[in-house]
Amino acid sequence: MEILSYLINGLGLGSVYAIIALGYTMVYGIAKMLNFAHGDIIMVGAYLSFFAMTRFQLPVIVSVALAVLGCTILGVVVERLAYKPLRQATSLSVLITAIGVSYFLQNSAQLLWSSSTKVYPTIISNGAIKIGSLSISYLSILTILVCILVMTCLTLFVNKTKTGQAMRACAEDKGAAQLMGINVNHIISITFAIGSGLAAIAAVLLCAAYPSVSPTLGSMPGIKAFTAAVFGGIGSIPGAFLGGILLGVIETLTKAYISTQLSDAIVFAVLIIVLLIKPAGLLGKKVSEKV
Amino acid sequence: MKFNQLFKGGLAVAMAATLVACGSNGSTTSQSTGGETAGNSTAAIKIGGSGPTTGGAAVYGQAVKNAFELAVEEVNAVGDVQFEARFEDDAHDPEKAVTAYGVLKDWGMQVSIGTTTSGPGQAVSPLYKEDNIFALTPSASSLAVIYADTANASNPYGSVFQMCFTDPNQGVASADYLKAHTDLGSKVGVIWKNDDNYSTGVHDKFVAEAKEVGLEVVYDGTFESSTENDFSVQLTQAQAAGADILFLPIYYQPASLILTQANAMNYAPTFFGVDGLDGILSMENFDTSLAEGVYLLTPFSADGTDQMTKHFVDEYQKRYGEVPNQFAADAYDCVYALAQACKAAGITADMTPSQVADALKAEFTKMTFDGITGEQVTWNANGEVSKSPKAVVIKDGVYVGVQD
Numbered sequence: 001m002e003i004l005s006y007l008i009n010g011l012g013l014g015s016v017y018a019i020i021a022l023g024y025t026m027v028y029g030i031a032k033m034l035n036f037a038h039g040d041i042i043m044v045g046a047y048l049s050f051f052a053m054t055r056f057q058l059p060v061i062v063s064v065a066l067a068v069l070g071c072t073i074l075g076v077v078v079e080r081l082a083y084k085p086l087r088q089a090t091s092l093s094v095l096i097t098a099i100g101v102s103y104f105l106q107n108s109a110q111l112l113w114s115s116s117t118k119v120y121p122t123i124i125s126n127g128a129i130k131i132g133s134l135s136i137s138y139l140s141i142l143t144i145l146v147c148i149l150v151m152t153c154l155t156l157f158v159n160k161t162k163t164g165q166a167m168r169a170c171a172e173d174k175g176a177a178q179l180m181g182i183n184v185n186h187i188i189s190i191t192f193a194i195g196s197g198l199a200a201i202a203a204v205l206l207c208a209a210y211p212s213v214s215p216t217l218g219s220m221p222g223i224k225a226f227t228a229a230v231f232g233g234i235g236s237i238p239g240a241f242l243g244g245i246l247l248g249v250i251e252t253l254t255k256a257y258i259s260t261q262l263s264d265a266i267v268f269a270v271l272i273i274v275l276l277i278k279p280a281g282l283l284g285k286k287v288s289e290k291v
Numbered sequence: 292m293k294f295n296q297l298f299k300g301g302l303a304v305a306m307a308a309t310l311v312a313c314g315s316n317g318s319t320t321s322q323s324t325g326g327e328t329a330g331n332s333t334a335a336i337k338i339g340g341s342g343p344t345t346g347g348a349a350v351y352g353q354a355v356k357n358a359f360e361l362a363v364e365e366v367n368a369v370g371d372v373q374f375e376a377r378f379e380d381d382a383h384d385p386e387k388a389v390t391a392y393g394v395l396k397d398w399g400m401q402v403s404i405g406t407t408t409s410g411p412g413q414a415v416s417p418l419y420k421e422d423n424i425f426a427l428t429p430s431a432s433s434l435a436v437i438y439a440d441t442a443n444a445s446n447p448y449g450s451v452f453q454m455c456f457t458d459p460n461q462g463v464a465s466a467d468y469l470k471a472h473t474d475l476g477s478k479v480g481v482i483w484k485n486d487d488n489y490s491t492g493v494h495d496k497f498v499a500e501a502k503e504v505g506l507e508v509v510y511d512g513t514f515e516s517s518t519e520n521d522f523s524v525q526l527t528q529a530q531a532a533g534a535d536i537l538f539l540p541i542y543y544q545p546a547s548l549i550l551t552q553a554n555a556m557n558y559a560p561t562f563f564g565v566d567g568l569d570g571i572l573s574m575e576n577f578d579t580s581l582a583e584g585v586y587l588l589t590p591f592s593a594d595g596t597d598q599m600t601k602h603f604v605d606e607y608q609k610r611y612g613e614v615p616n617q618f619a620a621d622a623y624d625c626v627y628a629l630a631q632a633c634k635a636a637g638i639t640a641d642m643t644p645s646q647v648a649d650a651l652k653a654e655f656t657k658m659t660f661d662g663i664t665g666e667q668v669t670w671n672a673n674g675e676v677s678k679s680p681k682a683v684v685i686k687d688g689v690y691v692g693v694q695d
Contacts, residue, residue: 002527002531005527006523006524006527009521009523009524013521050576054576110345114345114349115345115346115349115382116349116350116574116575117544117547117574117575118574118575118576119547119574119575119576119577119578120576121576122578126554126555128555128556135556137555137556139555206520209520209521210520210521210548211547211548211551212520212544212547212548214544220516220517220519220520221520223517224517251518251521252521252523252524255518255524255525256524256527256528260512260513260514260518260524260525261485261513261515263518264515264517264518
């Protein structure tokens with residue numbers, strides 16, 4: 001029975017990684033850049049919802065909506081100001097800029113909201129469903145459900161809508177897409193908006209499970225989720241989902257059955273092995289470079 | 292923002308002081324500049340210190356800074372010794388601590404209260420030795436702060452002394468305490484942080500001592516910075532192992548998550564921590580009912596009834612609006628101990644830092660100090676303190692001393 005409860009905890013953790021990884025993978029797929037500031041958008045989302053709930057006493061749903069709105073705007077603004085002017089620059093310049101944005105957001109948060117840790121309010125009761133000796137917390141169930149919902153909506157959006165189609169076209173070949181009359185800049189903005197909105201949802205789930213808010217809150221989950229995105233095959237939406245879930249489950253199970261001390265070493269060893277065998281990640285497309 | 296202004300102000304003063312010092316090469320004119328900032332015409336001994344007033348461990352640095360400034364003012368008012376205080380932010384970062392040390396040295400620091408936390412302390416201790424400046428740290432408790440060779444506790448720096456217990460002593464004292472108080476529980480689980488010096492130090496000695504005295508440790512789990520969020524596995528395993536005491540030799544931030552998650556899974560052992568847990572009640576929006584019944588082994592409890600403790604707690608509360616924690620108390624004691632030693636050794640403001648250090652080293656190893664964190668406190672030549680720990684329990688959201 002214990003293994004089941006570990007599995008469910010792992011799935012919960014993995015679901016959060018998966019939602020964050022979606023942000024990385026979509027931006028990479030369409031803009032071909034690694035947005036290292038994504039983790040810090042999560043942090044901003046956490047603070048926005050925290051203040052909405054504690055200082056302004058708003059209901060949870062409203063707070064989450066505000067955080068999503070705030071992060072979406074922030075994501076688009078960051079894209080416009082920091083990344084768009086560099087559209088023609090080398091990918092290295094964009095990467096460095098992204099790291100710069102990340103530090104900018106972190107340090108601004110420290111100035112604005114001080115660096116001392118704040119404790120996130122409880123948004124879902126601590127209760128659990130009991131099946132025999134197994135107890136599944138409401139929070140794990142909620143997290144997994146939200147993750148599945150997000151995944152489904154996103155897949156439908158990308159496959160069934162016109163904008164989604166344009167996104168796929170941009171991912172395939174930006175130049176050709178532009179010639180077909182697709183406004184590439186517009187599509188990239190939409191991608192950032194969606195990714196950042198998802199970051200806010202991830203922030204709320206993350207803080208509900210681990211109620212501690214600080215300016216560096218996003219960096220570790222950000223890196224883990226980036227790993228998950230690479231693991232699953234960066235640029236692929238189902239890949240991010242699979243990578244996130246697997247990462248969470250492997251992390252929890254190694255902690256439980258092998259060693260709490262070596263859990264990260266083992267998680268990353270698995271990643272290295274997978275990348276050695278499948279360099280494009282689990283679900284990544286193999287692209288042959290034209291020389 | 293406030294910090295920024297302070298920093299700028301401090302910088303300006305430092306620059307002015309350096310300019311004057313350069314021009315006059317340490318003659319009496321340099322003291323007049325110092326006197327201005329201290330608001331006192333008599334020459335003052337420059338006392339420095341650093342700690343995290345920003346960053347994840349800010350609660351500690353802020354407490355130390357507050358108590359440091361309070362104590363310096365009180366000492367100056369008594370008039371036996373005059374101090375001029377300056378406290379720098381090191382953000383609990385070794386590199387920033389070295390920078391802070393440089394700033395303080397340029398300012399003309401003659402004696403120091405060292406760093407607030409261990410990691411930075413470890414980085415600057417060799418500098419204190421090299422420059423021969425005396426430091427008495429309130430709360431940097433790692434052995435590595437006073438010994439160059441930590442593994443064998445040998446080769447001490449000699450110029451860094453501690454007001455708090457060393458980490459190993461905390462581990463030993465905790466194991467002894469739990470052995471003597473079986474009413475708290477008999478099966479111990481430990482969750483510690485393996486990439487943290489402080490936590491590892493306490494844990495290792497605790498486990499060794501537990502073995503020695505026959506305390507049963509049923510679970511021993513760790514985490515590190517990158518897995519500092521999710522404790523479900525450790526808690527499930529500790530619960531499955533039947534641990535009815537959970538020993539947490541860690542800082543308060545992860546501890547707050549452990550308390551929350553244990554509560555969510557209806558696991559309610561007796562939580563037992565050491566000084567790193569102090570500060571948990573000051574976290575914004577923390578549900579203090581979660582910390583109800585948490586034990587801490589610490590040298591100070593704010594509800595003490597003796598004259599000195601009462602005075603300190605009242606003054607601190609009046610000024611900063613909160614009950615002081617153990618870090619504040621240690622810092623307060625540091626200033627008083629230094630004042631006592633300076634007076635006894637006849638330290639004056641015109642002595643060089645090196646002369647001050649030599650005199651203080653001799654004085655500290657022979658003096659006995661009575662403070663709010665212990666009576667009859669003594670130091671050995673390596674800088675280790677000897678005093679007795681007290682157990683404190685959190686009741687109704689405040690720290691209460693445990694009567695034995």
